[in-house]
Structures are given as C-alpha cells and as structure tokens.
Amino acid sequence: MNNRLVELREGRGWGQTDLARELAVSRQTIHAIETGKYDPSLPLAFKIAALFGLAIEDVFVPEAPKGRSRRG
C-alpha cells in the first residue's frame, strides 16, 4: 500500500519522532509505514488520517494487485 505520510508529516514540519509521539507508536513503526515496509492496522490508519484531518483514502492508496504479499 502506498501512502502520503512523508509529505503530510513534512508539511507540518514534524520529524518521525514527533509523529510517532502523536500516534503513540515507535519511530521505527513510522519509518516502516513511510517506506511501505509495513501496512498499519485499520485503527492506526484511521488515527493517522484523523490526525491530518483527512479521509483514510486521502492518506493511503492501494497498490495494484501483483501476486502474494507478505505484509498485511
């Protein structure tokens, strides 16, 4: 899943640590989400969208299906 997290975060002048603190997760989790290594759960995705005052589909964009994925 692709996302606009880096763009949105930098738009607020936040570092990964700041965003992690806002969402009560680790900085590593923010890094993994931003680089597309980890897809957040639905509650966390909603939390991220709400933090930026956007709809979830404005933050996360599904990739075109291309076989099995190990992430989830």
Add this chain to the structure above:
Amino acid sequence: MPKLSTRAWMPILSAGIGLSLFASSFVSGYLLRHMTPGTTLSLIVALVPLPVFIANFAIAFVLARRCDEMQRRIQFEALAFAYPFVMLGCLTIFMIHKAGFRFSFDLIDVFLAMTLVYAGSVFVARSRYQ
C-alpha cells in the same frame, strides 16, 4: 546525569533479570552437584532460580503489553519461528536418545537455545521492516 525513561529502563531491567536467571541457574546447578540428593535443602537450592524465572516472564509480559502493533508483529514472527525450531531440535535429540546415542542434555539447554534462537529471530524479523 540524564533521566532515563521507563521505555529505556525496561531493556536494562530485562538484561539484568536475564543475567540473574543464568547466574542463579548456574549457582543452583553447581551447589546441587555437591549436595545429597532428595533432601529439603537440595529442593530449596533447586528452586532458587524459580523467582528469577517468574520475574523474567513478568518483565517480558509487561514489555509485550507496551509494544505497538508493528513491534508485536515482530515478536509474533520471532516466536513463531523460534518455538517450532527449538521444539524440532528437542524432538530430534529425543529421537537420537531413543536410538541409544546418549549425551548430556538438560532442560536449561532448551531455555538457552530458545533465548538464542528467539534473539536471532527478532533481529531477522526486525530487519524485514527496516
């Protein structure tokens, strides 16, 4: 001196508990080798590591509760690999024993193997998300 947060203290505390676990197990094993088996004292000495084991599990539980969702996934993946890997190792050793090939094998070896394989698995699982 900068004040450490609770999150920073927990790994230090865990390492301390882990070290005390191995130390208490070692001391207990050493003393038991020099004691008469089947006595009350030998029973007490044998159970010396038990409170440390319980503290270790309690710390691990608290740490797991503090993890966020990705960290929990990493822990889950590490355990999902480490547990069957060590169990397969144990089963293999028991089968070899049944075949008549005897060598020293203790329950504490299982714990040590579990710790090492789990630590390696956490490292691998974590690297998948970096």
